Amino acid sequence: MNLKQLSHMLSLSQTTVSRALNGYPEVSEETRRRVMDAAKRHGYRPNPSARRLATGKSGMIGYVLPTGASVDIDPHFVEFLSGLGDYARSHELDLVLSPADADDEETTYRRIVANRQVDAVYLSAPRPADKRLALVNTLGIPFIVHGRSEGFDFDYPYLDIDNEGAFHEAGRLLVQLGHKRLALINGNDRETFAIHRERGMRRALAASGLMLGERHVCSLTMTEENGYRAARRLLEDSDPPTAIACSSLIMALGVVRAVRDLGLTIPGDLSLVAHDDVFPWLRPENFPVPLSTTRSSIRLAGARVAERLAARISGLEEVARGEVWPVDLVVRGSVAGAPV
């Protein structure tokens, strides 16, 4: 059942039927009803390929997925996806994942824009002065960034959490508990979120005249193993920290293991706070000692990104504004006063 057939059986032109269906005003209400009715009755669904060729709109949103033998997709991605999918579903939006060589994403961005494969894209894990961001901005495709970049002279739409604020809070709590030697086990410090977290920590310490020593900041991809290694290195030092803030629950698993291996205890010898993106399969309250966290649901972020993406496509969201979500500090058993 295509437009031709439908219009023929209604004794109307394709133009009118198309317009009736798409809500254009140059068609009488009565005709519109007739058309809508017949369309529904016969289960007419416009052919997306045809519509696409005619309009250039695809009804899909895109994401360029960096891949490669040595590239791991962040497990956070599925949670984000859950949220994104949850919104997209109710709006019949599909998501196109375009795998790209991690060393050359530009080609892929250019391709999907040139091919008009998607109506909008989102970027994640941005870095300061991120090239991808500059690229999509000049390519002119609607986009939104999950996270933030820095150092651009133009505004761009993004959704981020207050990483600096979160780690400022966490740091302040630890300082208030009397800790003087703190450490930060961070994610990749070329990404903005990690920079912001470090900044937050430093600010909290500085407020009490403390410093985050060079050797007390680690920047690693967020695996259990890296958490373990970083913690061991820190704790076996001559001047070990009494409190650690950690950028992910997965790394925190490694930290906990290291603490155990060294015969230390949490929170007796070490206070620990970690950032929690809220995974259904690993919860901070279920750590051997319930873990204090800075918490923000990445899933909700996914849904919000989808929502704003849809708004940008339809022109409802015009200005390129940034949106920053506050982060909860949830205090549990893993923090205590500094050991004497």
Add this chain to the structure above:
Amino acid sequence: MNLKQLSHMLSLSQTTVSRALNGYPEVSEETRRRVMDAAKRHGYRPNPSARRLATGKSGMIGYVLPTGASVDIDPHFVEFLSGLGDYARSHELDLVLSPADADDEETTYRRIVANRQVDAVYLSAPRPADKRLALVNTLGIPFIVHGRSEGFDFDYPYLDIDNEGAFHEAGRLLVQLGHKRLALINGNDRETFAIHRERGMRRALAASGLMLGERHVCSLTMTEENGYRAARRLLEDSDPPTAIACSSLIMALGVVRAVRDLGLTIPGDLSLVAHDDVFPWLRPENFPVPLSTTRSSIRLAGARVAERLAARISGLEEVARGEVWPVDLVVRGSVAGAPV
């Protein structure tokens, strides 16, 4: 730069240029070279929307993503995706994720087939007599299943690992070590993989005249918390198992925690084996006691599924054959002889 312009500047018809580019035989080699050359020089790329409308092929593969507020996407998904993307990238294949209401995936499958949005789809986490499988089979879209179903009277293409064999091996090892009371902490037992694993365990026990007691089989979604709960329930029983096989590393985390909480040790009081899909961020050798595993890279499976999907689309893979990969049993410190 479109076909019209290109053909015009070559003083050829669109027909000939199109044929030259697509490798049809009714064009002379010399002309073909000229055309290819000019196309490359001017960076001509056929408009996919137009091609799509004309041919009905989209150059994309699809996956229906069950979503919903209470639906969690399996973290295994990203690893599978890494592999899939890795292959897809080198063939300029994109992946379309179509979010669907988890309670009604059928509508979405019908939509993507009717709309010819994708050339092929893959299904994952199949159940016995899985409705989706029957559906895509009748809808006639090329597909491949990651995992296996059961109880169909038609053949279908799939890629699965030998779950039964893996857990048979694991069970046999434990039995050989003298364990008599074994338990299985399994995934959702409505999914085939879980059924196969249980079957493998039972077979291993039966070979030595042993049985897997009703209370010694748990079937839960694979979270750390569920691993913990299941383990506590098992170990606090009047007749606790001395060995546990566990369907995922994440659950194994919970098992390890439970063992600790109860003041028991691995492998002294309990031997533990888990299935490892090979995550970069959580490795069995890094467990407090290195974990014995049945190992199979889900990432490689992703790449293979993509490869076969591409083959099915291009007609290279005709017959609907199943492919079953063997699973490695890797023995580490978490297993030992049964306590006396």
Add this chain to the structure above:
DNA sequence: CGAGTTAGCCAAAGCGCTTTGGAGCACTCT
């Protein structure tokens, strides 16, 4: 040498939609 192939090319008809540029008609206003 004439009929039959064959290689190489082309014009034009789709694919199914949106959108442009009117056309017809009933009405209002001066």
Add this chain to the structure above:
DNA sequence: AGAGTGCTCCAAAGCGCTTTGGCTAACTCG
């Protein structure tokens, strides 16, 4: 009455590709 104004609707021209059904010229072969 004539001009102007909305309101509905339509024919036809795209969108850019693939594919069908020739057509021509060169070549083969009895």
